[in-house]
Amino acid sequence: MQAPEGSNYERFKVLDMDRTSKLNQMRDLAALTLPSVLPPENWSQRDPLAQPWSSVAGSGVTQLSSRVLSALIPINDMPFFKFELSTGMGPDQETNEFLEGLSYQVYNKLITGNLRSSVFNALQQLVVTGDALMVMEDDYSFRTVRQDHYVIRRDIVGAPVEILHLDFVEDDGRTPGLQMTGSMSEFSIPGFTTLFTRCLKDEETEAWHCRTEDIDGDVVTEGTYEVSPYISLRWNQVTGEHYGRGHCEEIAGDIQTLDAYTQSMIEGLSAAGAFWMGIN
Numbered sequence: 001m002q003a004p005e006g007s008n009y010e011r012f013k014v015l016d017m018d019r020t021s022k023l024n025q026m027r028d029l030a031a032l033t034l035p036s037v038l039p040p041e042n043w044s045q046r047d048p049l050a051q052p053w054s055s056v057a058g059s060g061v062t063q064l065s066s067r068v069l070s071a072l073i074p075i076n077d078m079p080f081f082k083f084e085l086s087t088g089m090g091p092d093q094e095t096n097e098f099l100e101g102l103s104y105q106v107y108n109k110l111i112t113g114n115l116r117s118s119v120f121n122a123l124q125q126l127v128v129t130g131d132a133l134m135v136m137e138d139d140y141s142f143r144t145v146r147q148d149h150y151v152i153r154r155d156i157v158g159a160p161v162e163i164l165h166l167d168f169v170e171d172d173g174r175t176p177g178l179q180m181t182g183s184m185s186e187f188s189i190p191g192f193t194t195l196f197t198r199c200l201k202d203e204e205t206e207a208w209h210c211r212t213e214d215i216d217g218d219v220v221t222e223g224t225y226e227v228s229p230y231i232s233l234r235w236n237q238v239t240g241e242h243y244g245r246g247h248c249e250e251i252a253g254d255i256q257t258l259d260a261y262t263q264s265m266i267e268g269l270s271a272a273g274a275f276w277m278g279i280n
Contacts, residue, residue: 023041080107128248
């Protein structure tokens with residue numbers, strides 16, 4: 001099945017080719033730390049993930065993510081944000097009490113959902129790969145998009161101007177064009193229909209126009225956001241680059257050396273523990 005030119009799928013492939021080397025490098029780092037953060041290409045849930053020889057690097061990623069999560073969203077039943085007047089002036093007592101009550105209502109709505117788990121997943125992706133994309137749904141639930149499931153384009157300052165990501169809708173058995181072959185298979189999940197959502201930022205109004213298409217280029221949904229529901233994060237920003245650099249990339253040599261050393265030590269102990277009998 002050939003997707004029409006100019007479709008979201010074709011645009012996704014164009015932007016995806018510009019980061020092939022980065023994805024391969026990040027997959028290697030994920031395999032040495034937390035393989036589930038960025039699985040191998042064309043991986044499915046039925047396939048096992050490679051297990052590193054050493055768990056020290058993976059434990060470090062988890063601990064660092066947990067510490068950052070505790071700083072961002074403390075476990076003290078207190079809102080980690082507050083509302084203020086747009087004028088910058090201090091509110092009177094009645095208005096201040098109203099804003100405090102409103103902050104608690106919003107906090108309770110967010111914290112009872114999956115905000116904490118989504119942020120933790122995003123932090124793990126940031127530490128390992130350097131990039132993370134979070135999406136806030138209409139019901140104030142959140143989801144973290146895996147790095148190989150979205151592409152992004154930024155301006156010279158680093159602000160996102162184009163986001164294109166994959167959406168997966170459970171297959172009802174009646175949607176045509178589900179079987180993907182060749183290069184399309186890497187964007188498919190068994191039992192789900194793959195949709196391509198593209199969001200462009202209007203430079204004048206700063207609104208985001210989003211359109212979701214299927215693999216054939218047919219429009220599924222289309223609309224405009226005055227406030228973007230996307231949160232695109234980077235661990236380290238490099239001027240002029242669309243994607244960030246992760247913490248694991250900075251210490252990639254140590255991680256690779258530790259894994260290789262652990263492997264050689266385990267295999268050496270196994271060889272030394274073997275008992276061979278010889279007969280003259």
